[in-house]
Amino acid sequence: MDEQTEIRAGSSRAPVIEPGHTFATITDKISSIVLTQPTSNGWLLGFGVCFLITMMLLYAMGYLFIRGIGIWGVNIPIGWGFAIVNFVWWIGIGHAGTLISAILLLLRQPWRNSINRFAEAMTLFAVACAGMFPLLHLGRPWLFYWLFPYPNSMNYWPQFRSPLVWDVFAVSTYFTISLVFWFIGLVPDLATLRDRAQSRVAAIIYGILAMGWRGSARHWKRYETAYLLLAGLATPLVLSVHTVVSFDFAISILPGWHTTIFPPYFVAGAIYSGFAMVLMLAIPIRKIYGLEDFITQRHLENSAKVMLATGLIVAYGYAMEAFMGWYSGNTYDAFTLWNRLHGPYAHVYWSLLTCNIFLPQLLWIRKFRTSPLLLFGVSTIILTGMWLERFVIVVVSLHRDFLTSSWGMYYPTRWDWMTFVGTLGFFLAAMFLFLRILPMISIFEMRTLLPQATVEAE
């Protein structure tokens, strides 16, 4: 290993990029996945299955449009159900992409360069999945544009004192900024694909998307400034998005929701689940496409450490919730805690603690951070745990109202499940397409990691 890579990698740890690469090998290796490798049967099968699941989602949506949300298991007192559980879960997953691309850029963590592109793509698709749920839950989704302030013949406006309106702005801003951040990051690589493309059609399409990028020094300078500023803007944005989502709950007066710890603990949980999803995608991708040189053990281990840290913050959040339930002396708060531990949904709460708190402690063991298979397993557990957490927050808090006359239970219907599983299929189908048509690793940022990319002083 040559000297500079060693400095960047830290002598005892796995390198960020395996030694021996040049500008040309990096370019060829990443662009060949898109340009020259034939579509494999595995890809066709995977995409086909996910596409069918997406069709199931459309079917469930179509039926919903005809019959209304009565086909779901939601009813008073549990008016939010799966729609909001899935919304919060998906949008949390999106957070890792922005964290990797923006916050780690500002913190000068060069290891992020090989995972930021597909993590950003993951963010976009996850936010798209998340965005579907509140819209479908509206009852009359075709009137969604009423949420935005626009001059209308009814002569009224949204209520800006409501967290639900804040949420509209937070999520739509987040999606827009993630999209332009991702696209701007792609432009130099699209130019690379334009110049490498073998078919005329591909060259024209990539050429249009690359907008005539030619790598001029003046362009790079402005580009770098814009990229850095976008990262600086996306950093508070990503922290604000889940904060605003948590306001949907925390601003209300329901026991189990009305707590000040929600914003930080939601953000930590979001990053926790997001990194779990990044690993669940990165581990198979690096194996299948032979990208172990670029997504090294270092990436897996670092992501595992981020999960461990954010997982502990989440654990602190649970502990504080429980403590405040007892310490506040409030009957309803105390009951919420008791109900979580012993009520009809106790098994969900205990599964949540197992998945989110107890089992992830395995990550303290080095073997679990370095073995892709074990890490994949832990990530699955964490994603399940985070989904259960959202379920506990939404359903378990709602199902016991202040008066016993308005207690109830929540039973998701097959339409709930079809919509949820459908978004999983949509998410994976979009990822499959992304892997085939766009460079999944940022080529130009990988080039800057090479020692020969530095200008030597005379």
Add this chain to the structure above:
Amino acid sequence: MKQTPIYGVLAEFDSPTDLVDAARRTYNAGYKKIDAYSPFPIEELAEAIGFTKNGVPLVVLVGGLLGCVGGYALQYWIAAINYPINVGGRPYNSWPAFIVVTFEMTILFAGLAAVFGMLALNGLPMPHHPVFNVPRFVFATKDRFFLIIFSSDVKYDPVETRRFLESLDPRSISEVPS
């Protein structure tokens, strides 16, 4: 045969170090209308070709301020002037509740200003450019580094400029037809 006008002379280099070195020497030799092309950003390069005025931060600042003022003004106008609703006796201009949307609009406008401002200042999209006429230029997005002296430079001379670039020891030299 009619001679095509020349847009500039393009020299090709192997490494970022060679390019930055060549750019500095060209700039110091008195050529001011020059540009360099590389497959990834090189920190020293912009300065080496004499590029110092970067307008992007100002554009982003203006965008952010517009978003911030516009976002708050929108809410104030709606909640206090056009459509006042009394919610639990709170003031119409209940500013703490307006912070979130103001913040989001600031980020949104500043972010879009960064992207579109950068593209506009760079003159993109520009699907065609004379440098693309040079066949070797496809390597500018792979592993080669290019320096161009534009024919519009006052010091430009078809023979002299080419000789000067040859003295920089490039890998190849091509004339760029416009």
